[in-house]
Amino acid sequence: MASLLTPREAALRLGISYPTVKQWLYHGKIKAVKTPGGHYRIPEGELDSLLHKAKQPDTPKRQMMRALSGRNQLVGRIVEIRIDGLLAQVKLSIGGQIINSIITAEAAREMQLKVGETVAALIKSTEVMVLRV
Numbered sequence: 001m002a003s004l005l006t007p008r009e010a011a012l013r014l015g016i017s018y019p020t021v022k023q024w025l026y027h028g029k030i031k032a033v034k035t036p037g038g039h040y041r042i043p044e045g046e047l048d049s050l051l052h053k054a055k056q057p058d059t060p061k062r063q064m065m066r067a068l069s070g071r072n073q074l075v076g077r078i079v080e081i082r083i084d085g086l087l088a089q090v091k092l093s094i095g096g097q098i099i100n101s102i103i104t105a106e107a108a109r110e111m112q113l114k115v116g117e118t119v120a121a122l123i124k125s126t127e128v129m130v131l132r133v
Helices: 007-014 018-026 044-053 060-066 105-110
Strands: 042-044 072-083 087-094 097-104 118-122
Touching: 007 018, 007 042, 007 044, 007 087, 018 042, 018 118, 042 044, 044 072, 044 097, 072 105, 087 118, 097 105
Parallel strands: none
Antiparallel strands: 072 087, 072 118, 087 097
């Protein structure tokens, strides 16, 4: 079962204000469940389609990422991390789809990746295959 977030936690994840999240709830832009006490709880997956629009801090690391030549940067949420030996498997939920990435265990530790964090996947276009469905 997906984790449920309070509206404040959702606002923090998206980098927007709490009142904006409340308005989105009232207008049906995002779906939520109500607790027996009448409080909203938002499934993490509900935010996936909004993460690419999330306001990110203008830190040197963020500026460096945007200066990369790769344009296929997909913002998503870490849903699983498995570290085994020298490698780490990182599963990202991006717009409700799951993308797997294999990186070094050292890189995963250096970046202090954790389930639930918002990250970006950089797709190298020469290694993306397309299948007609």
